[in-house]
Amino acid sequence: MKTFTVSLENRQTEIIIDKSAHFSGLKLNPENSLLVTDDTMCKSAAARSFTEAGITTVVLGSGERFKTLSSIETIAEAAVHKGLDRGAVIIGLGGGVICDMAAFAASVYMRGCGLILVPTSLLAMVDASIGGKSGVDFLERKNLIGSFYPAQKVxxxxxxxxxxxxxEFKSGLAELIKHGFLAGDELLRYIEENRAAITAREPDASIDAVYRSLRVKAEHIEKDFRETGIRAHLNLGHTFGHALETAAGLGKFTHGEAVAWGIYRAMKAGLILGITDLSYAERVETILRDYSYNIDFNDFDSELYLQAISSDKKKKDGKLRFILQHSAGNTEILPLDPAIVEEVIK
Ligand SMILES: NC(=O)c1ccc[n+]([C@@H]2O[C@H](COP(=O)([O-])OP(=O)(O)OC[C@H]3O[C@@H](n4cnc5c(N)ncnc54)[C@H](O)[C@@H]3O)[C@@H](O)[C@H]2O)c1
Incomplete structure (x- = not known):
């Protein structure tokens, strides 16, 4: 078991990483707690243990299309019917979609109640459950309505x-590996040397890899909770990747696979600009290939791709900014000429 605490502004998040789920230590008041989960995870032994403890469960549909304001209404209605007060605790048990929605509901119910997250996908473990970003999609825009509201416990x-x-595992693994690129040589070596155990989801390797990766996210968000600087580095590969998700057709690539593809594009762009160390770019490429990411994919309409990338919401002064790297752990945010973008997506 590993534990650590993340401090975000005036809130602390206690993180526990262990093998098998156990909740008896939480000492929840069943009359003032609500479990939020989806129709996949509601069948898990973990969900059952909350029900057996007398905690009411809200079951939402699983997947991004249920990440809506109407799901938040469903949670709020259940909370009102149950008579939850400001001291209540909402528990989110599920992937990133459930974690984001449970957190958003907790941030607005009675202007903020207790929040515990139990992330069940790898993406939610190494990314969505910590950092306090909560929200829902709105009018086809991802995470348009949301808040910053860190959980008390993850x-x-x-x-x-x-x-x-x-x-889904491979999707989350891309974010875990991305943290290695941002952290530096030590974590990268760990990722290189422990590939077999990590991909086999061996318990000790899983605990260790999730812990090491989360520490990197924690460092970034503790320094920059509101994303005015270094937190943006966590978007390495994302601008390129999001546009791929759109251009290839939504659903063709998982989020993480698109991010891996995008990280390789960021390396190529850095090489063209002359800022990325060649041996580092080659190392990144080898890691992504060894972990079986499809980084050569180019079977999409490049016009559509360029259109998608130019509508990315992460613009500053009308210019798209990209997360590029000099070497492992040495990251910089720079605008890119559209001709370079066109070159690296070929
Ligand atoms: N708040 C943040 O900082 C942050 C960061 C990254 C991503 N996100 C959000 O996370 C969401 C994506 O998360 P996701 O990839 O976990 O998607 P998801 O929550 O839709 O989960 C993917 C699928 O896996 C299933 N699942 C989850 N855990 C499982 C398990 N243990 N066994 C079997 N099935 C399981 C879910 O039911 C779902 O069908 C997006 O909405 C994204 O915006 C948020």
Missing amino acids: LIYTDFLLTLSDD
């Missing part, structure tokens, strides 16, 4: 990884 149990589909 309970990570790596046994959940055993039921996760290969695609």
